[in-house]
Amino acid sequence: xxxxxxxxxxxxxxxxxxxxxxxxxxLILLNGRIAGISGIVGNLIGPSTxxxxxxxxxxxxxxxxxxxxxxMVGTLPVVHxxxxxxxxxxxxxxxxxxxxxxxxxxxxxxxxxxxxxxxxLIATLSFMAAGFVTVYVVHHVPGL
Numbered sequence: 001x002x003x004x005x006x007x008x009x010x011x012x013x014x015x016x017x018x019x020x021x022x023x024x025x026x027l028i029l030l031n032g033r034i035a036g037i038s039g040i041v042g043n044l045i046g047p048s049t050x051x052x053x054x055x056x057x058x059x060x061x062x063x064x065x066x067x068x069x070x071x072m073v074g075t076l077p078v079v080h081x082x083x084x085x086x087x088x089x090x091x092x093x094x095x096x097x098x099x100x101x102x103x104x105x106x107x108x109x110x111x112x113x114x115x116x117x118x119x120x121l122i123a124t125l126s127f128m129a130a131g132f133v134t135v136y137v138v139h140h141v142p143g144l
Contacts, residue, residue, distance in 0.1 A: 024111050031055060036107020037063075038099045090134040094127045101126075 044056040101123040112120020
């Protein structure tokens with residue numbers, strides 16, 4: 001295994017992680033809500049109070065507007081998805097599985113683990129293990 005040092009960005013990765021942690025902490029401290037994307041989007045569609053729907057729409061708008069705002073002050077990275085259908089299906093299955101586990105990767109992995117949730121620990125270990133196995137099978141099993 002080797003690290004592509006020309007694309008290794010520890011400072012920007014650390015900054016992004018700090019911003020994710022800070023925003024998750026602020027959402028739970030100020031709004032009492034967990035920053036799990038599947039829960040935010042899933043509960044936006046269902047019945048909710050007007051105030052509940054407003055913060056969910058603002059959260060999604062922030063996600064969608066982040067790249068255009070960044071483009072005004074910096075250069076966006078080139079996105080190139082170099083994978084086949086099996087890995088895309090695996091990603092979809094991870095998303096579905098975590099939603100069935102009453103959350104998503106961001107909700108369980110970032111917010112649930114930081115709150116010490118045993119359910120989030122089991123969910124995160126499960127989807128990470130499934131991801132590791134899937135990547136190994138796709139990259140090392142002939143014919144896939």
